[in-house]
Amino acid sequence: MGVALALSACGNDDEASDDSGGGGGGSAAEGKVGVILPDTESSVRWETADRPALEAAFKKAGVDAVIQNAEGDAGKMTQIADTMIGDGVTVLAIVNLDSESGAAIQEKAKTAGVATIDYDRLTLGGSAEYYVSFDNTVVGELQGQGLADCLGDKAANIVYLNGSPTDNNATLFAEGAHSVLDEMTNFKVVGEQAVPDWDNEQAATIFQQLYTAADGKVDGVLAANDGLGGAAIGILEGNGLAGKVPVTGQDATVEGLQNVLAGTQCMTVYKSATQEANALAETAIALVNGDEAETTGTTVDSSDDSEVPSILLEPQSITKENVGDVIADGGQKMEDVCSGEYAAMCTEAGIS
Structure with a gap:
């Protein structure tokens, strides 16, 4: 499905961090990625599965990345996004808390020249370049x-x-x-x-x-x-x-x-957090490098019937x-x- 992380690692141990960007001096890609997770209440997966999987994926790729959690607060997510944009992220990935606040974040990022990715949840009415999720x-x-x-x-x-x-x-x-x-x-x-x-x-x-x-x-x-x-x-x-x-x-x-x-x-x-994190990392790296990400198709945004280029993975019944x-x-x-x-x-x- 074109989601295996193909770039070789050449960064140091600090390149993906909880609350601040890493060293980035040896990054394989010139750019910085910000990821905002939604909360710790809707599912334990965000901190126990997604965060470590994302940290590992970006570290392996040698990409400077910062990962934070909005703790269920849309206002806090907006503040985090503003800070990340101000700190120079070139790609911003969010798991929105609601489409309205998510779309507003993406519009701010677009105005600042920052590419955006919807991670796990599609932002209706948003402007993300890509949507990475499971089907x-x-x-x-x-x-x-x-x-x-x-x-x-x-x-x-x-x-x-x-x-x-x-x-x-x-x-x-x-x-x-x-x-x-x-x-x-x-x-x-x-x-x-x-x-x-x-x-x-x-x-x-x-x-x-x-x-x-x-x-x-x-x-x-x-x-x-x-x-x-x-x-x-x-x-x-x-x-x-x-x-x-x-x-x-x-x-x-x-x-x-x-x-x-x-x-x-x-x-x-x-839904393998490692697989989804690798797909996000690969997509973000493509944007950092000015390339197009490999997609599996498109997803229809029901708010305006637009089609968002997507990387959709296959879930498994357990x-x-x-x-x-x-x-x-x-x-x-x-x-x-x-x-x-x-x-x-x-x-x-x-x-x-």
Whole structure:
């Protein structure tokens, strides 16, 4: 798919840092890349997976890079972007918190002559040169099919616990899941709601309300990621139904994988942070060098029907049978997933 990082490393250990640009003296590319991650609440992946993968990718390429986190604050993301632009980044990649603030950041960058990349989430109405992500419609399709496989052919009531309404990815996840499940006449949607800012505490409250409104007659939960899935599992557990009502997820987090092993979550979706980080690094390097990045196609910006050149990667469905694939790929460490009570479950699943 043209995303392997091909440039040789020649930088020093400081070239990708948490809060400031690195040395850059030996950079293979003349330029500086800024990356702004969204938060630490919507998913643990941003700090535990994406940051280290990005740091490694830019270090390997010998590229001067700075990576910061907006901590869920759009105002803070704007301030970080302003500082990065003022400090001379030549490429700015963001995971927007919402399309409006993201588009405003990209417009500022464009005015300053800074190229921009949408990382993981498309900024509707934005001006990014490229969009680097996984195929998010396919993510939803995998979730929908995963839930269908766990429910089988029986009649079942389904609740959708969707991601943040300000995240275009959440819209794509839901569309993908609906495209699969809506075709199956044995399934009935008895509740559906988006969770603001992917907040897990709000997710628990929302799911409790949906569960109550359905008089407890919920047979399956289409949860958009592992955090939301975990919130639903907590409510189900309180009603003696954990493990009896299939729940989906996404991100293959440690908790999500443990829930899959325990049988309280029927599946998750793995998206290799290393693969996505390498794709971003390669795209940023192309822009730094004034070249065109190799793409896999385009993505339609639904706000104006424009087409954004894109690098879209393929996600993987994970069930109890292939949890080991995530560990083997480096997505999680065995000692983290298989700790404590989960050690025996890992052994049973053939993970050793």
